[in-house]
Amino acid sequence: MTKSLLVAASALALAFSSSVALAHDGHDDDDAMHDGMTVSVGALELSELRTLETPPNARNAGGFVTIVNTGDVDNRLVSATSPVSERVELHTMTMDGDVMRMRELEEGIALPAGETVELKPGGLHVMFIGLSAPFVTGETVPVTLTFESGDTQELIMPVMERTMEMMHGDDDNEGHDHSSDGSHN
Numbered sequence: 435m436t437k438s439l440l441v442a443a444s445a446l447a448l449a450f451s452s453s454v455a456l457a458h459d460g461h462d463d464d465d466a467m468h469d470g471m472t473v474s475v476g477a478l479e480l481s482e483l484r485t486l487e488t489p490p491n492a493r494n495a496g497g498f499v500t501i502v503n504t505g506d507v508d509n510r511l512v513s514a515t516s517p518v519s520e521r522v523e524l525h526t527m528t529m530d531g532d533v534m535r536m537r538e539l540e541e542g543i544a545l546p547a548g549e550t551v552e553l554k555p556g557g558l559h560v561m562f563i564g565l566s567a568p569f570v571t572g573e574t575v576p577v578t579l580t581f582e583s584g585d586t587q588e589l590i591m592p593v594m595e596r597t598m599e600m601m602h603g604d605d606d607n608e609g610h611d612h613s614s615d616g617s618h619n
């Protein structure tokens with residue numbers, strides 16, 4: 435009697451924990467693909483955090499986030515760091531004739547009061563330079579962002595699968611050699 439009760443109890447526990455795990459996974463996927471979690475850093479609301487999977491030999495990768503400045507004071511993303519790459523820069527991507535070029539923003543990325551700034555493929559982005567390992571879909575990349583306000587926040591960027599649309603705007607690994615000086619000039 436005691437034994438069968440135990441078995442029943444552990445079966446119940448197993449069923450419970452697996453349903454919790456399933457629910458949790460589904461929630462995470464939803465978050466990463468759609469709403470995303472929102473992280474508040476002072477008056478800033480950060481969402482849509484993500485990066486993209488890289489080819490095995492990739493040296494660089496872009497990181498993306500939407501930042502809403504809900505405050506009355508202008509702010510600025512001034513720097514980023516991560517343990518997954520030699521360094522992290524803040525970049526913009528612009529058209530130079532028919533060629534998309536990336537350029538480091540040494541002054542950082544302005545976050546005007548009341549405005550929304552999107553770091554996204556084809557535009558502003560965080561640039562991981564000198565990857566220690568490829569980014570793999572389903573894994574996560576830690577990144578620490580520092581703002582002019584003095585706030586510093588460690589965040590997690592889920593690694594997303596590349597789509598054709600994303601590849602068009604995020605051609606980081608060909609034609610943009612970040613390892614040599616002057617490539618942006």
Ligand SMILES: [Cu+2]
Pocket residue numbers: 496525526536537559560561606
């Ligand atoms: Cu870049």
